[in-house]
Amino acid sequence: MQVCEIEHDACLNESAATRARRNTLALLAVCLAAMMFSLEISSVPVILPTLEVVLHGDFKQIEWIMNAYTLACTTVLMATGTLADRFGRKRVFVVATLLFGVASLACGLASSMSMLIASRFLQGASGGAMLICLVAVLSHQFPQGAERARAFSVWGIVLGIGLGFGPLVGGAIVALSNWKWVFWVHVLITVVVLGLARLGVRESRDPQARKLDVAGMVTLSAAVFGFVWFITHGADEGVTSSSALTALAFSAVCLIAFLRVEKRSPHPLFDFSVLKVRAFSGALAGSAGMNCSFWPFIIYLPIYFQSALGDTPLTAGISLLAYTLPTLVFPPIGERLAVRYAPAYVIPGGLLTIGIGFFLMRLGIAADHANGTLMVLGCLIAGAGLGLTNTPVTNTTTGSVSAARAGMASGIDMSARFITLAIHIALMGALLVKGVSRHLEQALSATPLAGAHAGSWQQLASRVASGDLASLDVGASASLSAVQLDAVGRAALVNGFGWVTLYGGIAVCVLALISYALFSGGLRGVRRSAERALDNA
Incomplete structure (x- = not known):
């Protein structure tokens, strides 16, 4: 595949020192962007119990804080490569990074779980686009030889550092400041990345870029969303409930449509x-x-x-x-x-x-x-x-x-x-709630607490699974003390895990x-x- 290098002539006229300086700036931009993406994956889980309290959320919303990010990443992954080839890899990288910074700002400003989940979806979409562009930018900036190997090695190490130390970073930010800065720190990094990208990253595009497979992208995303919805909400309402079966049927129809679209498309999203x-x-x-x-x-x-x-x-x-x-x-x-x-x-x-x-x-x-x-x-x-x-x-x-x-x-x-x-975020969440529910039913079936929650063990288990052990304390009518109820809640969590x-x-x-x-x-x-x-x- 021939690639049209927008700055090819200028690149030839650059001195070795100038080219090395630009490559260094580009590598810094790519590595900082990779750091943002990986930190966002591993630092947010540490603050989920905090978010559940301060934003008055429930267990399903905690799941969707993470799943909104991953589903959005899935939606844009394949499309971004095509768009970057057509409109310019540097341009799409800059736009994706800017949107990631804006979404991170919105996450920190969120005053409710619904606002946070919506902001996380935008953050995941821009993060997935940014991730795909990182590889494209590196491949163009460092086309061959030992320099290319070193660049990808440094990028991989930085990505791993973000994943490895993310939990510590998230925990330290909450301990020393405020949960909002787990998101807002990316706003500051975004400004630096955009400056480095402007100075160091060269533009490139592919004149033979294939067309965007919109139908494949939409049907695959809808199929995954429907199945995740089936698992998440089926755990509460029952997998045989009308809403759960509707979600499952919707997912199956979308999956069949995706397979048919990919089979007939001249430019398929997936080549099976x-x-x-x-x-x-x-x-x-x-x-x-x-x-x-x-x-x-x-x-x-x-x-x-x-x-x-x-x-x-x-x-x-x-x-x-x-x-x-x-x-x-x-x-x-x-x-x-x-x-x-x-x-x-x-x-x-x-x-x-x-x-x-x-x-x-x-x-x-x-x-x-x-x-x-x-x-x-x-x-x-x-x-x-x-x-x-x-x-x-x-x-x-x-x-x-x-x-x-x-x-x-x-x-x-x-x-x-x-x-x-x-x-599996949804499936593990459903298993956790089920294990907690089973223990609560066995431990509290003979107490007045059971009457207060008759028919709603699943809802009570969801609150306990999110870390809200105080939800077991329904007042003086309970025959167990607060200490005993706390012990029951912790034991139920242990059983679920x-x-x-x-x-x-x-x-x-x-x-x-x-x-x-x-x-x-x-x-x-x-x-x-x-x-x-x-x-x-």
Whole structure:
């Protein structure tokens, strides 16, 4: 594919010193933007219990604070690449970064959960667009050689630092200042990024850019949104309720429409033929495995530390470092292992390591008075497994297809990550509420409290699952003291988190086996059936 370099002649006339200076400024801009994106993923979960109190929210709204971000990212991922190729990568990067800063300002100004969720959707859409542009800008600014390798390495390290230290940053901001600054800090960084981008980033576009697949983008986003809505609201109203079944039917219709659109479109959003490549399919299963276990659980883990164990936001942020820092340390190890032993072994092995971490966390949670040592050890091992898996997955999805299709492969990988993440944020939330509800019913069925909440255990469990243990204290009519009710609430939270960690461990281990089978061809018949279904759609 020929690329028209807007500043090609000017670039040729630049001195080596001037070009090096521009590249340095561009790399700084890209790295700071990556820092913003990754911080926003890992710092916000720490303040969710705080937001639930100050903005008077409920458990479903806490889920949507995170899911609005991930769903919006999914919506724009593939479209942004096309728009950037057509209208200019620097231009789209600047617009996306500016919108991210505006959305971050709006998040901090939000006075209600509804306003915050809407602002988070805009933040997620602009963040997803910014993420895609980062790769495009780096690829153009550093086209080849050792300079390119160093640039992508620095970018990856900074992205990992943001993810690894995000919980500590979020906890420290809440402890030292105000939750609003978790969002407003990005406004300040945005100003710096825009200045650096103006001075350092070169414009480029592709005169042969493919047309935007609007139909594919809309139908896929609607299908994911409908399924997430089914999980989130079906947990409260029942999966057989009319609203839940309507959402499920809507999701199914949109998914079928998406498959048909992609099959007939001359410029499809997804080229499903890449699924025939064994290495790509195996790596994609690895991508799904990380996002059905490790990443959705980071949304709920701060609630466990702060509400079940009674930690402060800062202490919870420090505790979460055991979960996130290994993701920064182990990627180089995973990359070396993949080179030596092949991704077919490293990716499933990394997923199994995540599973072991979840099972250890399950044991730590289930132990009397919560075994902190097992919990921390489980966090460390799960983080190590994520670190071992992530880089080989990314390298394999792009490296297992031709260079001309690498962008498509990367887009499918990123979309799969955000889609599975959004679905499992909702699914883990539903499991957490169900586990809390089951314990409350067993513990309080013989008390006057049961009469006060007859028929509404699910609603009461949702409040407890969000960390609102005071919701159990309904007044003097209860036969249990406030201390006893608090103990019941914490025990219910522990039970719910036991369900979630057990599910996370089982799910990631199952996907590890599927990944290995896809790599080795053991699921050849299953894959062929899936291909035939896609061909017939």
